[in-house]
Amino acid sequence: MRLDEIAIVGVGVTPQLKRSDRNSLQVALDAAKLALADAGLAHTDVDGIAARWPGPGGTVLAPGSADWSTLLGIPLGWIGDSYPQGIPALVDAAGAILTGQATTVLITGGQAGVLGGGRVAAYTQPGNEFVEPFGAFTAAHFALVAQRHLARYPHARQGMAEIAATIRTVGSANPDAVMAGRGPYTAQDVLDAPPVVDPFTLLDLCLASEGGAAVVVTTLERARDLPHPPVVLLGAGMDWMRQQYVDPARYEQVWDIGAVAARKAFAQAGIGPADVDTAQLYDVNSLEVARQFEALGFCGPGEGTDFALATGIGLDGKLPTCTDGGLLAFSHIGWGAPTLKLAEAVRQLRGQCGDRQVAGAEVAIAAGAGSGAQYYNLALLGRAR
Amino acid sequence: MGVDAALTGPAAGLTDAFWAAAGRRELVRPVCRACGRSFFTPQIACPGCLSENWAYEPSTGRGRVYSATVVHKPPSPGFVVPFRLGIVDLDEGWSMLAELVGGPDGRLPAIDAPVRVTWTERDGRVLPAFTEDGVTS
Numbered sequence: 001m002r003l004d005e006i007a008i009v010g011v012g013v014t015p016q017l018k019r020s021d022r023n024s025l026q027v028a029l030d031a032a033k034l035a036l037a038d039a040g041l042a043h044t045d046v047d048g049i050a051a052r053w054p055g056p057g058g059t060v061l062a063p064g065s066a067d068w069s070t071l072l073g074i075p076l077g078w079i080g081d082s083y084p085q086g087i088p089a090l091v092d093a094a095g096a097i098l099t100g101q102a103t104t105v106l107i108t109g110g111q112a113g114v115l116g117g118g119r120v121a122a123y124t125q126p127g128n129e130f131v132e133p134f135g136a137f138t139a140a141h142f143a144l145v146a147q148r149h150l151a152r153y154p155h156a157r158q159g160m161a162e163i164a165a166t167i168r169t170v171g172s173a174n175p176d177a178v179m180a181g182r183g184p185y186t187a188q189d190v191l192d193a194p195p196v197v198d199p200f201t202l203l204d205l206c207l208a209s210e211g212g213a214a215v216v217v218t219t220l221e222r223a224r225d226l227p228h229p230p231v232v233l234l235g236a237g238m239d240w241m242r243q244q245y246v247d248p249a250r251y252e253q254v255w256d257i258g259a260v261a262a263r264k265a266f267a268q269a270g271i272g273p274a275d276v277d278t279a280q281l282y283d284v285n286s287l288e289v290a291r292q293f294e295a296l297g298f299c300g301p302g303e304g305t306d307f308a309l310a311t312g313i314g315l316d317g318k319l320p321t322c323t324d325g326g327l328l329a330f331s332h333i334g335w336g337a338p339t340l341k342l343a344e345a346v347r348q349l350r351g352q353c354g355d356r357q358v359a360g361a362e363v364a365i366a367a368g369a370g371s372g373a374q375y376y377n378l379a380l381l382g383r384a385r
Numbered sequence: 386m387g388v389d390a391a392l393t394g395p396a397a398g399l400t401d402a403f404w405a406a407a408g409r410r411e412l413v414r415p416v417c418r419a420c421g422r423s424f425f426t427p428q429i430a431c432p433g434c435l436s437e438n439w440a441y442e443p444s445t446g447r448g449r450v451y452s453a454t455v456v457h458k459p460p461s462p463g464f465v466v467p468f469r470l471g472i473v474d475l476d477e478g479w480s481m482l483a484e485l486v487g488g489p490d491g492r493l494p495a496i497d498a499p500v501r502v503t504w505t506e507r508d509g510r511v512l513p514a515f516t517e518d519g520v521t522s
Binding site for chain 1: 493
């Protein structure tokens with residue numbers, strides 16, 4: 001079997017909300033049911049799972065963790081025991097299928113019932129002894145990278161604001177987005193919003209919201225018998241600098257994080273950046289979008305914001321980016337958020353996106369994490385031929 | 386999630402000496418006795434040569450700002466905003482995250498500005514902080 005014989009056949013995204021009255025396990029199960037229904041499969045067809053929480057060991061050593069085999073009433077051939085989500089989960093699932101451990105893998109996760117109102121979300125506050133006492137929440141780590149970039153390329157600040165305004169305006173028009181109907185936004189709105197951590201204002205930064213997201217992965221052979229046009233894995237890559245949010249991210253080390261991963265993924269796919277029709281980048285903040293254009297080879301160093309403006313990243317641009325409104329306006333559900341990127345990429349490639357559909361989309365990027373997090377991964381997905 | 390307790394978290398006591406020194410308002414850092422490298426955060430072995438033969442040694446507390454920002458939203462109750470946060474590269478070749486305090490006009494130090502260690506207290510704990518060297522201080 002080849003990589004592009006691995007297919008995503010089901011997508012499930014629960015309602016995304018500022019605050020949910022359900023809990024994380026419930027929304028993960030909700031998303032799983034939606035993804036299986038979308039795939040035309042029953043839960044008894046699943047024989048591999050990457051889900052919150054881990055399997056056998058987790059139940060014993062992490063009290064309160066779920067036992068998915070019991071929950072779904074099925075034996076499993078493979079379990080992602082470290083709760084991978086998004087691209088790492090897809091790569092793990094592909095590995096499990098390619099090595100014969102499973103045929104149909106469910107990836108599901110998310111968060112709910114965990115956010116308090118008005119404060120910096122608890123999951124964005126690293127508990128490390130050399131981080132927490134200094135008040136360095138996750139956005140501050142990205143800010144310390146951004147400050148060095150802006151010292152070198154001060155004009156990028158205006159481009160960041162344009163990027164945030166574009167993605168947030170796209171999200172405002174998506175009725176399923178947490179920020180539906182809240183726009184449109186101008187770059188000036190972004191610059192004038194309350195500052196959170198320099199250089200970022202509230203509108204430069206992603207949401208912290210609640211909901212679940214899931215996808216179902218199987219072989220292309222099986223996918224041919226299922227309801228939707230199969231979307232296959234063309235290539236993937238993962239770069240890892242160090243554990244996130246402990247030793248602070250150094251600009252020179254992390255600004256192009258993802259470059260090696262992207263070269264690998266494009267080589268596997270046999271295509272280049274110019275072949276990408278839509279980019280579901282990991283928009284934890286406005287500058288990260290520009291950074292990914294540089295790291296992934298769409299443009300040269302320092303040209304990310306200029307590339308975004310010249311190319312057009314809105315729905316009417318040449319490279320529609322974060323077409324659901326992204327983490328900035330659609331939703332950010334913690335560790336489950338990267339799976340939202342897979343979901344939107346698949347829906348675009350199937351042609352299911354209605355008003356936000358990218359006409360004729362054949363190749364999409366889905367990505368996760370970024371410079372301040374000190375790791376990055378991406379997948380190239382395409383319509384099966 | 387890690388499920389093997391033996392592989393989670395720092396080794397017991399790995400950072401006790403750092404905080405004990407901080408309590409005396411002394412800045413220390415791990416120095417490898419095999420290869421001479423200073424490193425931070427503390428690890429069970431030197432990240433340069435993987436030797437476990439290292440010890441805390443005093444730092445001059447002098448260095449330069451690698452990056453700096455202003456935090457406007459309190460990370461949790463108890464933080465007074467705005468405050469300044471920076472990554473400082475110490476002269477001995479290691480670096481750490483810390484609050485930036487004082488300094489000329491209370492301004493945000495520029496990248497590469499020289500700073501020296503000073504001390505603050507939060508929740509009864511003494512924390513290293515850094516202050517920009519003024520022309521007269």
